[in-house]
Amino acid sequence: MSDNILEMRGITKTFPGVKALDDVNLAVKKGSIHALVGENGAGKSTLMNVLSGLYPYGSYSGDIVYEGEVCKFSKIKDSENKGIVIIHQELALVPYMSIGENMFLGNEQGKKYAIDWDKTHAEATKYLKIVGLTESSTTLIKDIGVGKQQMVEIAKALAKKARLMILDEPTSSLNEADSKALLDLLLEFKKQGMTSIIISHKLNEVSYVADDITIIRDGHTIETLTKGKDDFSEDRIIRGMVGRAIEDRFPKRSGVKIGDVAMDVKHWNVYHPIYTEKKVVDDVSFYVRKGEVVGFSGLMGAGRTELAMSLFGRSYGTEISGTLEINGKEVRLHSPREAIDAGLAYVTEDRKGNGLILSNPISINTTLANLKGVSKKGVIDRDKELAVAEEYRVKLHTKTPSVLQNVGNLSGGNQQKVLLAKWMYSDPDVLILDEPTRGIDVGAKFEIYCIINDLVAEGKSVIMISSELPEVLGMCDRIYVLNEGRIVGEFEQKEASQEKIMASILATDSAAKEKKQ
């Protein structure tokens, strides 16, 4: 057992009313990459917070054995002194400070009241080189991309003399290329003897990079899979995470009759609200039929959200032109209210920023878009409001003690359900779902898919914007591919494939490049 750098034995941590961790065991081999997977709320982050000392010794039971000795961390500094450094999901960098300043924030070089800037930047440059960044250490954080910021976080961890690095969802906001670079860097560190623990939802990355995978479910350790010994496939991991095999990650939709055209958009153009010469949506025409799920695929920044929001009562953009027909009648919408009244609903991709009022209870969020439904002459009927919220809680299986719970206290999947409930209660004909499953776990995703199926079974139309290709392919009857504001491909479900979609994006990309040259 001496080759284990870290062992956590029988960790139990209770919060008022909940047992977040129950007898969790974790053994991490020295010089390995250990992945921690589990659904949201399974207890991964709690476990890492126990390890880092955020929850001090005494607030949990069980032992942490690090390099052969039992540790009793009472604050984060204690664990950092031992070489355990945690890199959180939300980047903890100050945008208007330089890379160097950020790297040594709280760990300043030189004397306490006289920071040695030369030393700071010299050291910073050294570590930047290790992580493969060529930027000057005096560059401001806000001027580099998220991928590079993540690298700076890692360099910062190295500067703290990390020997065990914990990465919480390091790639959640990165694109494919940046993610790959980051994972390769971890593999490089492994060769030099660094131990890493990585928490991730992206199972393909986990099986790519990890030597061991520990699966946590509902605060229990379920099993640990080892590379070369166990099956490392995504399906195998998912089975461990949800406790059952998901034969089909997408529920079957049967007997849904696709009817007449519900929404028809022709020659839709939108310009950027600030850079008014920039065309964000360029001559887009598409239609959605009743009972149909239509997908919008494309890269980030392809203009999908902008298209959806400009359709939804001109919530985005200027100089919008084109025609919009709903149920065969042309409508001109100037505000979200008019859009809602015309039978549209836009379920935002940014549920915390644009969708929900986190500081308010579920009941208030549920009725916000259709307060008329529970009020008479401007006076709210609280009883009716609670009944409506309760009805949707039951219908969508939202997990919460009561509908008076603040939305901010719910997990991502349940927040998404509340957001869906809000728009379902506004009784739309066409729902535009923008990244409906972003940042939520496998089980909740499946439930969201079921809700979508129920919606189209009722004869409603669903437009699904998603960056996850498997999801688009698995759920949509028809798929539009958007790139740089234009529709560059349309596929029926039968003929669509990941390769075809990517190809149509790339074709237009290279065509555009040639044009420029």
Next chain:
Amino acid sequence: MTTKTKVLSFIQKYTMIIALVLVTAFFTWRTNGKILMPQNITNIISQNAYVFILATGMLLCILTGGNIDLSVGSVVCFVGTVGAVMMSKGMNMWLAVLLMLAVGLLIGSWQAFWIAYVKVPPFITTLAGMLIFRGLSNVVLQGKTLPVKNEAFVRIFGGGAKCYVPDIFAREGSTFNILCLVVGILTCAIYLFFTLRSANTRKKAGLETDPMYVTLIKSIIIVAVIMFFTIRLAQYKGLPMALIWVVAVVLIYTYITSKTTVGRYLYAIGGNEVATRLSGIDTRKIYFFAYANMGLLAGLAGILTIARLTSAQPTYGQNYEMDAIGSCFIGGASAYGGVGTVPGVIIGALLMGVINIGMSIMGVDANWQKVVKGLVLLAAVIFDVVSKKKNS
């Protein structure tokens, strides 16, 4: 929940009420109980009527996300000036009142237009208003005092010696005001009725309810407090007119903020403005409502002010905006986002009021009043800083 966390959460929930009780107890001790004498209780209400009303209006602005209105003091002064001038020219009192409210509403709407539709920051807009309307009052009054001689006006809006609701049940030779007692008993009955009803509906909806004994103790305390105050008031001259106006405003706005869609939207904007707008709500209208309404209430406060002081002066209403903001701040509206309730703010205002009266009964000079005001604000500031620390 352990006993310790229970006690802590209790203290957190009722901080301001506890503070109010402590401060009252302190002044009862220092003034040998004088502060609880009938006349002083009447004074707490009459002299602070404007704070209650302005703080209520200010709360609506703050709910929309921490926006404040700095112009209220000047608007109070200007409305008062306009009213005094109109009545000195012999205008009918009710017409004058109506016009004063209209002027308040007009000023409010003017500022609300810039804030809601042109998106000028409230701070700038209302700072300008503060200077403009103070200046206009000075111009109209030419720096002089203009007396208000209309006795009916003064009486109805809580000034002078006879500003009490006439006792319709009065008997010969008795100084005890029966009407006041009747109103008190009725208030208790209404309170109990609503408590029972809401407990019932909550139970029916399957929601968590307080245990029976908690509701009981709460009700007993509240009934006792109401009865104590009404008996005190009855022993003096009965219900002050100012109380009627304050209670009306408090009831109306408690209802608006808790039961109506407009109230809901105010909180929603404070919670997440974009989400509210994308839910099909015209947020500009809500901002407009909040600031126009502030003007209207400033108009009412202006009426009460010139009635109580039976004159208009260009210096009236100074620092009124601070009293209102301070009350909201103390009443818990300082925390981030759409929180704060009308009753909470009223308790904040009451706290300020008790301190003011307590100090003046003790006969200490104005500087000591500043000290205590400062200390209370300091406490609220510390509370603000600490509660932020706890959250993060």
Next chain:
Amino acid sequence: MNSDKNSSAQKRTKAMNFATMRAVVAGYLVYLGGSLIYDYLKSRSDMTPVQAWGFGLLFIAAGVGYGLYTWKRWQAEAASAEESEDSEQS
């Protein structure tokens, strides 16, 4: 993306609103403290010198301190609004 910009701009305005409110309270504390000392110097106060200066300076210090706190908190909140924008953009 637009939506993210919206929400971060919103966070910034809100942070500024609350900062304004706090700044006003801080300013008022300074004003109270200052007027205590001013009145004492103009001998319009029946406080002892220790009381006038003591409370005066206490309030000024508290006001200034709260002002600084307000400033820092505002900066931090504005920065966090910025940050969420950056991390969600790509």
